[in-house]
Amino acid sequence: MSADLSAAFRDPALADGVVRRIHAAATRPMKIMEVCGTHTMSIAKNGIRGLMPQAITLLSGPGCPVCVTGNADIDLAIEIARQPGVVLATFGDMMKVPGSYSSLAREKADGRDVRVVYSPLDALSIAEREPDREVVFLGVGFETTAPTIAITVQEAARRGLGNFSVLSLHKTVPIALEALVNDPSVEIDGFILPGHVSVVIGTRPYEPLASRYGVPGVITGFEPLDILQGILMLAEQLRDGRAAIEVAYTRAVSPEGNPHAIAAIADVFEPADAEWRGIGVIPGTGLSIRTRYAAFDAAKRFPVQPPEPRQPKGCQCGDVLRGAVLPYDCKLFGTGCTPEHPIGPCMVSSEGSCAAYYRYTDHGRG
Amino acid sequence: MCLGIPARIVGEPNENGMAQVEILGVTRWVSTHMVPDAKVGDHVLVHAGFALEVISEQFALETLELLREAGIVEDEASALEAEPTP
Numbered sequence: 001m002s003a004d005l006s007a008a009f010r011d012p013a014l015a016d017g018v019v020r021r022i023h024a025a026a027t028r029p030m031k032i033m034e035v036c037g038t039h040t041m042s043i044a045k046n047g048i049r050g051l052m053p054q055a056i057t058l059l060s061g062p063g064c065p066v067c068v069t070g071n072a073d074i075d076l077a078i079e080i081a082r083q084p085g086v087v088l089a090t091f092g093d094m095m096k097v098p099g100s101y102s103s104l105a106r107e108k109a110d111g112r113d114v115r116v117v118y119s120p121l122d123a124l125s126i127a128e129r130e131p132d133r134e135v136v137f138l139g140v141g142f143e144t145t146a147p148t149i150a151i152t153v154q155e156a157a158r159r160g161l162g163n164f165s166v167l168s169l170h171k172t173v174p175i176a177l178e179a180l181v182n183d184p185s186v187e188i189d190g191f192i193l194p195g196h197v198s199v200v201i202g203t204r205p206y207e208p209l210a211s212r213y214g215v216p217g218v219i220t221g222f223e224p225l226d227i228l229q230g231i232l233m234l235a236e237q238l239r240d241g242r243a244a245i246e247v248a249y250t251r252a253v254s255p256e257g258n259p260h261a262i263a264a265i266a267d268v269f270e271p272a273d274a275e276w277r278g279i280g281v282i283p284g285t286g287l288s289i290r291t292r293y294a295a296f297d298a299a300k301r302f303p304v305q306p307p308e309p310r311q312p313k314g315c316q317c318g319d320v321l322r323g324a325v326l327p328y329d330c331k332l333f334g335t336g337c338t339p340e341h342p343i344g345p346c347m348v349s350s351e352g353s354c355a356a357y358y359r360y361t362d363h364g365r366g
Numbered sequence: 367m368c369l370g371i372p373a374r375i376v377g378e379p380n381e382n383g384m385a386q387v388e389i390l391g392v393t394r395w396v397s398t399h400m401v402p403d404a405k406v407g408d409h410v411l412v413h414a415g416f417a418l419e420v421i422s423e424q425f426a427l428e429t430l431e432l433l434r435e436a437g438i439v440e441d442e443a444s445a446l447e448a449e450p451t452p
C-alpha cells in the first residue's frame with residue numbers, strides 16, 4: 001500500500017493515516033458515489049479504489065455534463081448548426097460527442113460553421129464582429145457553467161444584440177441526485193459532492209438528500225488527499241448512523257454559495273424538465289431560458305425537427321452514469337470502444353468514466 | 367469541465383465588467399460580474415472566462431500545483447488558446 005501512496009500522494013504518511021482510519025470506519029458495506037468528473041479522473045489516476053477496504057465500493061455517477069447530455073439534444077444542436085447562416089459555438093468537449101447520426105466535429109468537417117470557444121463571451125464577441133451571421137452558443141454544463149451563460153445572455157440583452165442566442169442544455173445537480181437515490185436499481189449510501197459546483201450554489205441545495213432521504217454527502221476538493229478525507233467523513237457518518245451534508249473543502253465553499261451567480265441564474269433561467277442519458281427525464285433539473293429573454297433562446301428561434309434519436313448498439317454509458325454497472329462490464333470497453341474510436345460519450349470526454357478507467361487503470365480491473 | 371482555475375487580477379474592470387487576469391502564464395480578459403468587490407491583485411477562481419469567486423493566495427497556489435500534478439493544466443491552457451477569431 002505504501003508504494004502506491006508515495007507515488008500518488010504528496011504527503012504519504014498523512015494519506016496512510018487517513019486510509020487506516022477509513023478501514024477502521026468501514027464497519028458495514030458502503031456504496032459511495034462520486035458525482036464530479038474531476039473526482040472520477042482523480043480516483044482512477046491515483047488508484048484510490050485499490051486503497052479501499054472490501055466493504056467500500058466506489059461508484060462513478062452522472063458527473064460529466066457532456067456524458068449526461070442525451071442524443072436527442074445533441075441531434076438538435078447538429079440540426080441547428082445545419083441552418084443557413086448559423087455559427088454554432090461551443091466548448092471543445094462537445095465536439096466529438098456522438099449524437100444519433102453525427103457529431104459536431106463531423107459537421108464541421110462537412111463544412112458547417114462550428115467553432116470551439118473558451119468562454120460564452122467569446123461567442124458573444126463573434127456575434128458582435130459578424131452581424132450577418134446567426135451565432136448560437138451551445139450551453140452545456142452544471143451550476144459552475146450556468147451563471148456564465150446567464151450573464152452572457154444578460155450582456156447580449158444589454159448590448160442589444162439581435163444575432164445571438166443560446167441553446168441551453170444545462171442541468172442542475174442536487175435534484176438529479178435525489179432521483180438516483182429513488183432509483184431502485186441503484187444503491188447509494190453516500191455522495192462525494194462536487195467542489196466547484198458547490199462554490200457557486202453552496203451547500204443548501206443538497207440538504208434534502210440528508211434530511212429527506214437519509215443519504216449523507218461530503219463536498220470535496222479534487223486532490224487525492226481531499227478525496228480520501230471526504231470518503232473518511234462519509235464512512236464515519238455511515239458508521240455512526242448519521243446523515244448530514246458536510247464540507248471537506250472549507251477553503252472555497254460557503255453555505256450560501258455566490259449570491260451574484262445565483263441571482264444571474266434565477267434572472268435568466270427557470271427550472272425545466274431535462275433528459276439525462278441513462279436516467280431519463282428528471283423534472284426540474286434543466287434550465288430553460290425565461291420568456292423575458294426569449295429572443296436569445298435558440299430553441300425558440302430555430303424550430304427544427306431532428307430525426308428520431310437512436311442509441312449506439314451495445315453502449316452501456318447510461319448504466320455507467322447511474323452507477324448500475326462499471327465501465328469494464330461493457331462488452332465494447334477497450335475493444336470496440338476506445339478513446340481513439342469512442343462509441344459512447346462516456347469514452348469521449350476525458351472526464352467520462354469509461355475514458356478515465358481506460359486511461360488510468362489497468363482497464364479498470366487493476 | 368466544472369473546474370475553476372486560479373488567476374490573479376492585474377487590471378481594473380472596464381465598462382463591460384471585464385478585467386485582465388494572469389492565468390496559467392497567459393493574460394486574458396475575464397468577467398468580474400460575479401465578484402463585483404474583487405480588486406487588482408486579488409486571486410479568483412476562473413471558469414469559462416468568468417471569475418467565480420475570490421480566493422486566498424494560498425488556496426490559489428495550492429490549487430494550481432494540484433492542477434499541474436493532475437495534468438489538468440495542459441488541457442485548460444490549450445482551452446485558453448481556443449478563442450477562434452482574430
Ligand code: SF4
Binds near residue numbers: 332334348
Ligand atoms: S465503453 Fe464505450 S460503448 Fe461501453 S459504455 Fe463506455 S462509452 Fe459506451
